[in-house]
Amino acid sequence: MSQDLIRYxxxxxxAxxxxIRKVLTEVVKTGLPGDHHFFITFLTSAPGVRISARLREKYPDLMTIVIQHQYWDLAVTDSGFEIGLSFSDIPERLLIPFAAIxxxxxxxxxxxxxFDVRAAEAANEEGAAPTQLKPVAPAPAPAAPQPAGKAPASVPATKTGEAKAQTDTGDDAPEGEDKASAQVVSLDAFRKKP
Incomplete structure (x- = not known):
């Protein structure tokens, strides 16, 4: 079998x-449509991630944010997004490169x-430089959050590296949501099998 030099x-x-970039760009323009909301899990130690020292200490590996009711100043670039969220009633400004998701x-x-973030990191170590985002000054606390409602939550990573969705009150994800039956798009589906 030959080596994949193209790195499909x-x-x-x-791709x-x-x-995710397209969806978040639409949310910036028109807000969250209908009942849509997002759980985004990212590596907190990935290049370009900017979170407070308090959050980095609490979530040294993985963190999941919820974009639903209370968020502000969502901005999307080609390489990542910035967002204001509240964690335990403390406003925070996060900068998350898409490569860290x-x-x-x-x-x-x-x-x-x-996403298999480790494969992308390995490819970067082989020569490609990671995408760097411009530093962002911390945002002041918002006067009034943008339309939404319930405070977003962060999620600690378990010992196996998987994240469990929780709200600030400690409740599990809303009843009736069966994440196990979600359609997962795996990179294996795109790889050529021998």
Whole structure:
């Protein structure tokens, strides 16, 4: 079997991250449509991620944010997004490169994307420089959050590296949402099998 010098696996991941970029860009323009909301899991130690020292200490590996009711100043670039969220009633400004995202889930339509971030990191170590985002000054606390409602939550990573969705009150994801039946788009589906 010959070596994949084109790195289709990385190209496919980048294309799927483009879906997240497009969705967030639409949310910036028109807000969250209907019951759509997003759980986004990302590597907190990935290059370009900017979170407070308090959050980095609490979530040294993985963190999941919820974009639903209370968020502000969502801004999307070609390489990542910035967002203001509240964690335990403390406003925070996060900068997340798309390359740091490990998972994206929209429970309103049971849509999920998962990424193999380690494969992308390995490819970067082989020569490609990681995408760098411009530093962002911390945003002041908002006077009034943008339309939404319930405070977003962060999710600690378990010992196995998987994230469990929780709200600030400690409740599990809303009843009736069966994430197990979500359609997961795996990179294996794009790879040529021998």
């Amino acid at each position: 696996d990385i190209l496919a991941q980048d 799927l991250r483009g879906v 490990r998972g994206f889930y929209d429970p309103a339509v049971n849509f999920e994307l998962e």
